[in-house]
Amino acid sequence: MRPSPRLLAALALLPLALTACGGGGSSGTPAAPPSIAPASADNRPVKNGGTLNVALNAxxxxxxxxxxxxxxxxxxxxxxxxxxxxxxxxxxxxxxxxxxxxxxxxxxxxxxxxxxxxxxxxxxxxxxxxxxxxxxxxxxxxxxxxxxxxxxxxxxxxxxxxxxxxxxxxxxxxxxxxxxxxxxxxxxxxxxxxxxxxxxxxSPVCVGPFTFVSRTSGSQIALEKSAGYYDAAKVKLDKLVYKIIVDPNVRAANLKSGDVQVADQLATTTVKGVQSDPNLSVVSGGGLGYYGITINTGNATGSTDKPGAVNTALAKSPQLREAFELALDRDLINKTVYNGLYEADCFPVPLDSPYRAKDLQCPKRDLAKAKQLVQASGVPTPVPVTLTSPNDAVNQRLAQVVQQMAKEAGFNVSVQTAEFVTALEQGKSGKFDVLLNGWSGRVDPDGNLTNLVTSRGSNNYSGMSDPGIDDPIKQAAAESDPAKRAELYAEAMKKAAELRGVLYLYHNKYYLGMSKTVAGVQYFKDGLPRFVTAGFAA
Incomplete structure (x- = not known):
């Protein structure tokens, strides 16, 4: 089903400040950047010394x-x-x-x-x-x-x-x-x-190439080279400073100005602008995790407590949760909010995972059916929904797109913003209706499921609790045959998809912006930049 002209018009009117650092194609949607190489492809020699400033997005x-x-x-x-x-x-x-x-x-x-x-x-x-x-x-x-x-x-x-x-x-x-x-x-x-x-x-102390020095909340975390690290010869940098720069445009601007030499999780709207700078490069990582909309279906007093009744329209009506999902167009969300640089999906296990069953299918947007389900629910329209979003610009953009899509099906979505950590606390405690949040992902699919969708998992913010989810996930964890594990995970994910405690939207790639003076950074599918061998190019 094609997006309705009314929806496209509404999306076009949303704030476009996020695209200020990116380029646009003739269709109005910025084109995807050319091929982005993995960081491990950079094998230039690195000199000793120096401080590397790294911008974090939260x-x-x-x-x-x-x-x-x-x-x-x-x-x-x-x-x-x-x-x-x-x-x-x-x-x-x-x-x-x-x-x-x-x-x-x-x-x-x-x-x-x-x-x-x-x-x-x-x-x-x-x-x-x-x-x-x-x-x-x-x-x-x-x-x-x-x-x-x-x-x-x-x-x-x-x-x-x-x-x-x-x-x-x-x-x-x-x-x-x-x-x-x-x-x-x-x-x-x-x-x-x-x-x-x-x-x-x-004042954390572990084994590592760098040791903790100080932290200024909301500003920066400073580390320095560890003198006693067992592989100290690999470590070239003297200091590593993580700077908290939430705004994606400011993060990209600070990378361009040289105030930071590395910027994590570039907003997809700034990737092309960073790539076009002759002094900068972009490398890709991630893909194991996901992002989506968590609906509070049973988290009455906390994610690890026994599920209880939640007094919201979506919590009380499976019909409305289905209608809410059918109002969403995942592909259009990817194009509109993320320049098509993510991978639209409705399940928590990546499409290229060996544990991903081939028969898992995602529903397309079906506005007519969504409207029918809203009417059949008996809840007066527009159905009220309070959507909690982290307060960064990209999440707010996503919240606005969801708001416009859901409006066409008969939902009145009001958006509340909160600091990132505060939003997580609200999720854990059950003090929300609907929440935008994600998971950075793990190599083994159990890490994307057990703690997030099984009964009383600490990150099961929805409060879902069903043996049709719990049992196959537990059985899969005890199984060594990948094919059998894939079957069991598919069974659990299909059941979770019926309950709709989480409406998965996409698997997010991570884009790391770097000064071309920096080399030796490792950036893998877990999306964690590793600086043990990093430094300034000799």
Whole structure:
């Protein structure tokens, strides 16, 4: 179905400030930029020294791996908090603080991990099995931890010897290595944990190429080269400063002026303008995650609490949730808001994932059916919906497009904006009707599902709770055959699509803008710029 002329006219009248730094095609929609190379293609030699200023698009939440939930937080952690495992340029799981991939028992319920030896934390404390146990136990048992679901399958962590830990599992759990390649596998200095207690994030200490120096909330986070890093010869920069620049146009402008040398998550409306600058380049990463509209269907008192009744029109009516989805045109949203640089989709697992079943189909916009469902619901029109959006310009643009599309089907969407972290807090606590939010994505599909759509998951802001979702996801996690896992995930995702607690819109690519004087940056599908080998070109 083609977009209605009325809708196109309405979208054309929305604020166009976001396109100020981009170019436009003859159709009025900026053309997609030419091929963007991965950062790993830049192998120029790098000289020692210097301070690299990196613009982040939001202020991270607490720099505590146990409680952090933001992508920008993960970006900072990538420079100062190493994990047991990581991914490489091919998205293959590789050892980081572990010395090898884990040894798994025949029944899958015992996992033995050998650790790097001769490693110290950035405060000089020895990295050993006792330290690993302390961090893993904190991640999985601390009442405030957001990692509990990640490590829920682990029943016990034991020290075999100073360089070996063993994890006893409640059941076979295939995604464990992938979980340990993210925040659940970050190991914190036991000395810093003892000193900081619950406030570790105020002065975090891990193993990493850079060590934490200071943080000014809403302004910047400063790191410096770690003298005791086990692979210090690789590290060229003296300092790394993350600057918080929320406005995408300002972020691009600061990159062009040289105030920052790297800018993360360029708005798609600024990509072409950055590319056209002879002193700058753009590299692409990401694609594992998604963005969408979360509808509060049962999050009455908090995402980890028992689901309860939510007194909103969409929460009470599956018909209205279906109508709301059918009012949306994902392809047009991608073109209108993101210059066609993302990948429209209605499921949380990427289209190129080996765990993505081929029969998963997305509904096209069907305004006639949407209107019929609204009328059949018996709710007086226009149906009120309050949409909470992060307060950056791109999210506000998306909110306005959703508002106009839904209006044609009989919804009256009012938009409320909030600081990014505040919006996440509202999502977690259930203090919202409809929320724009996303997930940066994980290599194993379990990381895009378990904590986000299963009952009482900490990031299940919708409050969905259904055995048709929970059971196949749990079964898939215990299954080692990728084809069988794909079938089970498809079953769960189809059920979640019926409940419509989340209306997925697209898989977002990330675009990293860089001065051409910068080399050695690694940028993979997880969207985390890695600066361990970065510096200024020799």
């Amino acid at each position: 202020d991270p939440d607490a720099l505590d791996p146990s409680i952090s939930t933001t992508l920008v937080g993960r970006e900072v952690f990538a420079s100062m908090c190493e994990k047991l495992y990581d991914i490489d340029a091919q998205s293959t799981l590789v050892p980081q603080l572990a010395a090898a991939l884990p040894e798994i028992s025949d029944d899958g319920e015992e996992v033995t991990i050998k650790l790097r030896e001769g490693v110290t934390f950035n405060d000089g404390t020895a990295f050993d099995a006792e330290a690993v146990k302390k961090s893993l136990d904190r991640h999985r048992t601390w009442e405030k931890s957001a990692r509990q679901a990640d490590l829920e399958a682990v029943s016990e962590v034991s020290v075999v010897d100073p360089a070996t830990v063993r994890l006893k599992l409640k059941r076979a759990f295939t995604p464990l290595t992938a979980q340990l390649a993210d925040r659940a596998g970050m190991i914190m200095s036991p000395k810093a944990l003892d000193a900081g207690e619950d406030n570790f994030g105020a």
